[in-house]
Amino acid sequence: xxxxxxxxxxxxxxxxxxxxxxxxxxxxxxxxxxxxxxxxxxxxxxxxxxxxxxxxxxxxxxxxxxxxxxxxxxxxxxxxxxxxxxxxxxxxxxxxxxxxxxxxxxxxxxxxxxxxxxxxxxxxxxxxxxxxxxxxxxxxxxxxxxxxxxxxxxxxxxxxxxxxxxxxxxxxxxxxxxxxxxxxxxxxxxxxxxxxxxxxxxxxxxxxxxxxxxxxxxxxxxxxxxxxxxxxxxxxxxxxxxxxxxxxxxxxxxxxxxxxxxxxxxxxxxxxxxxxxxxxxxxxxxxxxxxxxxxxxxxxxxxxxxxxxxxxxxxxxxxxxxxx
Amino acid sequence: xxxxxxxxxxxxxxxxxxxxxxxxxxxxxxxxxxxxxxxxxxxxxxxxxxxxxxxxxxxxxxxxxxxxxxxxxxxxxxxxxxxxxxxxxxxxxxxxxxxxxxxxxxxxxxxxxxxxxxxxxxxx
Numbered sequence: 001x002x003x004x005x006x007x008x009x010x011x012x013x014x015x016x017x018x019x020x021x022x023x024x025x026x027x028x029x030x031x032x033x034x035x036x037x038x039x040x041x042x043x044x045x046x047x048x049x050x051x052x053x054x055x056x057x058x059x060x061x062x063x064x065x066x067x068x069x070x071x072x073x074x075x076x077x078x079x080x081x082x083x084x085x086x087x088x089x090x091x092x093x094x095x096x097x098x099x100x101x102x103x104x105x106x107x108x109x110x111x112x113x114x115x116x117x118x119x120x121x122x123x124x125x126x127x128x129x130x131x132x133x134x135x136x137x138x139x140x141x142x143x144x145x146x147x148x149x150x151x152x153x154x155x156x157x158x159x160x161x162x163x164x165x166x167x168x169x170x171x172x173x174x175x176x177x178x179x180x181x182x183x184x185x186x187x188x189x190x191x192x193x194x195x196x197x198x199x200x201x202x203x204x205x206x207x208x209x210x211x212x213x214x215x216x217x218x219x220x221x222x223x224x225x226x227x228x229x230x231x232x233x234x235x236x237x238x239x240x241x242x243x244x245x246x247x248x249x250x251x252x253x254x255x256x257x258x259x260x261x262x263x264x265x266x267x268x269x270x271x272x273x274x275x276x277x278x279x280x281x282x283x284x285x286x287x288x289x290x291x292x293x294x295x296x297x298x299x300x301x302x303x304x305x306x307x308x309x310x311x312x313x314x315x316x317x318x319x320x321x322x323x324x
Numbered sequence: 325x326x327x328x329x330x331x332x333x334x335x336x337x338x339x340x341x342x343x344x345x346x347x348x349x350x351x352x353x354x355x356x357x358x359x360x361x362x363x364x365x366x367x368x369x370x371x372x373x374x375x376x377x378x379x380x381x382x383x384x385x386x387x388x389x390x391x392x393x394x395x396x397x398x399x400x401x402x403x404x405x406x407x408x409x410x411x412x413x414x415x416x417x418x419x420x421x422x423x424x425x426x427x428x429x430x431x432x433x434x435x436x437x438x439x440x441x442x443x444x445x446x447x448x
Binding site for chain 2: 083
């Protein structure tokens with residue numbers, strides 16, 4: 001059996017590509033790994049062997065169980081599996097993490113962030129792309145460890161409880177999935193080596209779907225972890241306003257303004273809280289600054305609406321308004 | 325009498341609809357503040373309610389259990405709904421690499437059997 005010319009040419013090109021792909025040698029993990037002696041394995045991470053096409057529920061059950069949630073792969077199927085796609089979507093894994101009262105933190109797409117998270121003791125749910133061309137093999141697995149000296153990762157993957165994958169192979173499949181990685185964090189805790197913007201987006205997501213207690217714990221953790229940032233104070237003040245605690249809301253917005261005087265959103269919201277408290281004099285001063293800061297930006301319509309509401313407030317200051 | 329009753333009911337309904345909208349109109353939400361710094365601003369203009377309907381329709385078309393659809397939608401943020409709307413059929417759906425390997429193996433086997441390639445030396 002010999003192949004005809006064109007087929008042989010295609011095979012030769014494929015072989016050349018495979019060889020070229022393997023040509024670059026040298027360890028991947030050794031230069032990056034610093035913590036824990038270059039070797040970590042979260043052995044107590046549970047394992048849920050996947051049913052056919054159901055690596056989404058299995059991988060999610062793994063990270064949620066590790067975060068103390070009582071779930072199984074089977075119990076998550078109705079929450080994240082899409083029969084018409086024979087798989088699960090990233091956004092739904094994020095949403096299901098929320099539904100179980102855990103903060104869905106998306107890691108920065110770097111090897112350092114992945115290793116730091118494992119060093120910190122959290123298993124990481126990753127998306128991998130293994131197939132090619134018309135057969136993209138999207139796959140979810142959970143990274144539970146790495147060994148720099150042997151240059152490999154350890155995963156809970158599919159039906160394998162302990163799958164060792166060379167760091168090069170893992171990175172190739174992770175790269176092709178844009179290095180998507182998710183951890184389930186207990187509200188009130190910060191993930192290892194957290195990125196502020198990513199963390200706050202995850203916390204705000206909890207609030208947006210109505211998980212106000214979890215969101216409050218997450219914002220309080222952020223306020224402790226990043227004491228110089230105004231956004232956590234702002235977020236906590238928004239929750240206070242929603243509860244109807246106007247005095248606490250005003251204090252929180254004021255704290256945010258003091259931390260970042262350029263924060264138009266915080267000034268707008270403080271002005272609104274002052275108006276609602278019956279302190280229009282200070283509210284007017286605050287909204288004028290907010291108007292200058294927000295001019296031409298995405299918040300300008302909201303700020304103008306606040307300004308109109310304050311302008312139509314005809315009663316003078318009540319007793320006990322803040323001095324500034 | 326009935327029409328007066330109806331008027332009362334409608335007034336009540338309008339009050340219920342009206343109050344949260346008024347309270348929200350002048351306050352910048354936390355997610356809005358986060359997104360104002362991280363996302364393209366024109367995204368916010370896309371109606372979240374439309375995205376919600378679109379995602380609901382796609383869930384139905386893709387065979388999600390009707391009883392589950394509302395609770396699955398409720399856990400998604402507006403930004404996630406906007407991302408999903410219209411793209412659910414094309415987005416990466418993590419499944420199972422075994423299927424892919426199986427298909428590749430099958431193709432190789434057929435090519436081998438019809439004599440196009442010769443890589444399985446023991447294959448009859």
